[in-house]
Amino acid sequence: MATEKTDTLAHVFLVTSVVLLLAGLTFGLAGGLQYVFPLWMKDSFPFTRLRPLHVSLVISWIFTAASGGIYYYLPRIVKHNWYSLRLGWMHYILMVCVIILMSFLYASGTFGGREYLEFPPWLGLLILSYWTLFLINFFRTVFTYKEKWPVYLWMWCSGILFFAFTFLESQLWIFSFFRDNLVRDTTVQWKALGSMVGSWNMLVYGTAFYLMEQISGNSKVVHSKKTFFFFFLGLTNLMFNWGHHTYIVPASPWIKNVSYIISMTELLILGNILYQWKGTVSEIQKNKNNPAYLLLSAADAWVFLNLILAILLSVPAINNHTHGTHFTVAHAMGTTIGINTMILLASVMYIQWKSEKASRKFIAGMWTANTALFIFWIALLGAGWTKALYQGQLTHQQIISHEMPFFYTITFSGFFLLIGVLLIISNIKFRSSSGGR
Amino acid sequence: MNTRARVLSLLTIAFIVYSVWVYTEGTDSSVWIDPPGISAQEGKLVYQKYNCSACHQIFGLGGYLGPELSNSLVQNSPSEALAFSYLKYGSPRMPNLHLSDEEIQQVMEYLKYVAKFSGESNYTGSPVALK
Numbered sequence: 001m002a003t004e005k006t007d008t009l010a011h012v013f014l015v016t017s018v019v020l021l022l023a024g025l026t027f028g029l030a031g032g033l034q035y036v037f038p039l040w041m042k043d044s045f046p047f048t049r050l051r052p053l054h055v056s057l058v059i060s061w062i063f064t065a066a067s068g069g070i071y072y073y074l075p076r077i078v079k080h081n082w083y084s085l086r087l088g089w090m091h092y093i094l095m096v097c098v099i100i101l102m103s104f105l106y107a108s109g110t111f112g113g114r115e116y117l118e119f120p121p122w123l124g125l126l127i128l129s130y131w132t133l134f135l136i137n138f139f140r141t142v143f144t145y146k147e148k149w150p151v152y153l154w155m156w157c158s159g160i161l162f163f164a165f166t167f168l169e170s171q172l173w174i175f176s177f178f179r180d181n182l183v184r185d186t187t188v189q190w191k192a193l194g195s196m197v198g199s200w201n202m203l204v205y206g207t208a209f210y211l212m213e214q215i216s217g218n219s220k221v222v223h224s225k226k227t228f229f230f231f232f233l234g235l236t237n238l239m240f241n242w243g244h245h246t247y248i249v250p251a252s253p254w255i256k257n258v259s260y261i262i263s264m265t266e267l268l269i270l271g272n273i274l275y276q277w278k279g280t281v282s283e284i285q286k287n288k289n290n291p292a293y294l295l296l297s298a299a300d301a302w303v304f305l306n307l308i309l310a311i312l313l314s315v316p317a318i319n320n321h322t323h324g325t326h327f328t329v330a331h332a333m334g335t336t337i338g339i340n341t342m343i344l345l346a347s348v349m350y351i352q353w354k355s356e357k358a359s360r361k362f363i364a365g366m367w368t369a370n371t372a373l374f375i376f377w378i379a380l381l382g383a384g385w386t387k388a389l390y391q392g393q394l395t396h397q398q399i400i401s402h403e404m405p406f407f408y409t410i411t412f413s414g415f416f417l418l419i420g421v422l423l424i425i426s427n428i429k430f431r432s433s434s435g436g437r
Numbered sequence: 438m439n440t441r442a443r444v445l446s447l448l449t450i451a452f453i454v455y456s457v458w459v460y461t462e463g464t465d466s467s468v469w470i471d472p473p474g475i476s477a478q479e480g481k482l483v484y485q486k487y488n489c490s491a492c493h494q495i496f497g498l499g500g501y502l503g504p505e506l507s508n509s510l511v512q513n514s515p516s517e518a519l520a521f522s523y524l525k526y527g528s529p530r531m532p533n534l535h536l537s538d539e540e541i542q543q544v545m546e547y548l549k550y551v552a553k554f555s556g557e558s559n560y561t562g563s564p565v566a567l568k
Contacts, residue, residue: 038530046532048491111488115498118488180472184464186496239452249496252463324497396504
């Protein structure tokens with residue numbers, strides 16, 4: 001079983017993750033302010049530095065919180081300790097060094113990479129190193145488990161492996177074979193980034209399934225055929241549906257056709273959510289005082305909204321107008337904040353909160369964060385709609401002027417989103433022992 | 438091997454085969470344009486060095502604060518002078534990145550190279566994006 005030493009490692013990951021989330025949200029808010037006040041820090045700390053700081057810190061939050069959860073849960077599942085605690089600490093130390101180094105590089109305006117991974121390529125080697133340590137440690141631990149694997153173990157395995165693959169793929173541009181062919185370079189970059197998102201979704205959804213099992217005390221769902229069908233469907237989407245990003249790239253039409261067909265299988269997931277809706281609502285009623293469950297329910301609602309958006313954006317006729325607009329940002333924010341962050345906050349809450357009861361402060365935080373996020377999301381769609389409407393008719397500056405009311409709304413609601421998250425986080429009592437969970 | 442492991446193995450094999458196809462055939466034959474010259478290649482690295490993608494997109498990759506650049510710079514068009522001015526001095530929204538004249542020329546060569554591709558695709562981004 002888990003020892004206090006293993007739990008300490010998990011807790012350190014979780015504390016770090018929360019710091020990263022707050023830092024990431026703060027830089028995001030600063031970026032929003034530059035949209036509405038373009039002269040603010042324009043030359044001293046431009047958007048070229050703010051954006052990668054925001055994106056990298058928020059992505060780091062997702063990976064750190066997901067890894068922290070796995071460090072905590074896995075010994076409880078396999079009923080013995082991690083293969084090597086030392087590897088776990090090396091993973092943590094290297095990861096923190098990379099995040100600090102990356103933040104300094106971005107803050108000083110030192111880049112050299114690509115969108116979302118703007119750091120110079122040598123830093124990628126360090127990222128790959130600590131992920132390999134995690135990968136070895138995870139697989140050496142999980143393969144000792146001889147019973148039938150629940151779906152979350154499959155999800156974590158595929159998420160960890162696919163992140164390693166997609167990260168390597170995202171660095172292929174350093175070879176001239178990829179870099180010197182614009183179509184290949186752009187397509188492979190979209191492929192790597194699209195699948196990379198899927199890889200961390202696997203880590204996060206695995207966490208959600210584990211939590212659901214623990215909260216309900218029912219193990220049937222995590223072993224059911226239907227759950228596994230949707231796991232494989234999700235994995236297929238991770239592998240093949242990235243192509244809807246490349247509708248505008250002059251690559252082989254087959255890439256687009258495959259992507260379109262695979263994207264439409266998401267309708268099955270949507271149908272399943274609708275089919276289970278009644279049951280979901282009664283479950284919420286039953287667990288309405290459980291903070292982790294409430295966060296998972298919020299994530300459920302965001303899955304529903306973002307799935308509809310994702311399916312619409314995958315339709316070529318719609319994508320033709322929406323690509324390159326804030327529709328894409330709405331989808332990205334809806335998934336990273338609405339789905340990933342809510343699930344990971346649920347995980348942090350589950351591990352770190354002594355009380356099973358949701359406090360008033362927590363409920364206030366939940367509602368503030370989700371209402372603000374909903375307004376934020378709608379405003380992003382509004383900005384996207386405006387650009388799609390005027391694209392090709394007006395100049396960029398004119399379009400920005402039309403979008404400005406939405407940008408004010410985005411920044412304003414972003415501020416309240418931060419407040420909501422702060423309220424939720426303020427309930428967490430960080431401690432180094434498990435408290436018996 | 439149980440059914441689940443078999444499905445996973447099949448999916449993984451299909452993914453690897455598909456990836457190799459994307460790296461080669463899938464991105465090789467639909468449009469043929471000469472490879473970029475040295476100046477355009479350097480321009481691409483300058484574009485990365487200053488993180489231009491934080492605000493600008495090329496084929497959808499990048500931020501939305503600045504205009505889309507996939508077809509912004511057609512060879513010998515009037516927008517060339519305007520682009521030079523933006524790159525040299527910035528604008529009310531764009532910071533002055535203090536690029537050297539050589540770097541500016543390289544970025545412009547790169548953008549002209551990109552524009553050749555968007556002319557070959559069914560790309561619908563604004564053709565007057567820089568105006």
